[in-house]
Amino acid sequence: MKYGDKLPSVRELCHRFGVGRTAVRDAITTLKGKGLVTVRRGEGAFVNRFDASDLLNDLWLVNREEIREVLQVRKILEPGVAEAAAENRNATDLSELKERLIEMESADNESAWEADYRFHMAIVKATRNQVLTRLMETVSNATQNVMCEFHRSILENPRQTLEVSGQHRRIYEAIQAADGSSARRLMLEHLMFVDHVVRDRLCGQD
Incomplete structure (x- = not known):
């Protein structure tokens, strides 16, 4: 995925990886904490611009x-x-x-x-x-x-x-x-x- 792309929905990610909603939400929280995605309430998670730092x-x-x-x-x-x-x-x-x-x-x-x-x-x-x-x-x-x-x-x-x-x-x-x-x-x-x-x-x- 590239900068600005929207991640699939939680439901779709659960189905794709065969895991529960909690696991997907934890993963998104981790990505958010690392600055790799931005979560917009009511819209979803979006890929951030890569920064080597x-x-x-x-x-x-x-x-x-x-x-x-x-x-x-x-x-x-x-x-x-x-x-x-x-x-x-x-x-x-x-x-x-x-x-x-x-x-x-x-x-x-x-x-x-x-x-x-x-x-x-x-x-x-x-x-x-x-x-x-x-x-x-x-x-x-x-x-x-x-x-x-x-x-x-x-x-x-x-x-x-x-x-x-x-x-x-x-x-x-x-x-x-x-x-x-x-x-x-x-x-x-x-x-x-x-x-x-x-x-x-x-x-x-x-």
Whole structure:
């Protein structure tokens, strides 16, 4: 297939490959996380333009150890990003963060990871630091893949889903209050939780 082509429907893919709808949806979610397709609500999935730089990002997640390394990178970078966002955000940033928070809280299971990613990138934008923004964009595909893994892990656990929602809301409130130290602490606590959930999932697959 070439750039712009529409993928067959979920039903057709199920029939073609002899698999269930869940398997097809998971595959499309993975392709979406890798930036290979765009899903348009009510229209379907479409092939994205190939970018060789995406291959470099995909190499980050060749094995489980590299997933753990991406989580480590997030724990190093994102608490500082949250602190900087609390110190530098403006009214426009807060409006976008609130919009992303609401989007995340109302997202369905298939789109939850995307809303999560957009919320975190809105925090990066709120730092008003172009170097930080470019740095986070460099690892964006790897980050999206880890978020996909995380949301698959909590898919059938309402308690964890509610906990994650509360974590994000508290991060937003700290940024809104211009409380940099709390934003840093809350982001680290959130990422420690993500790390714990993903590691448990990986161990369960051994």
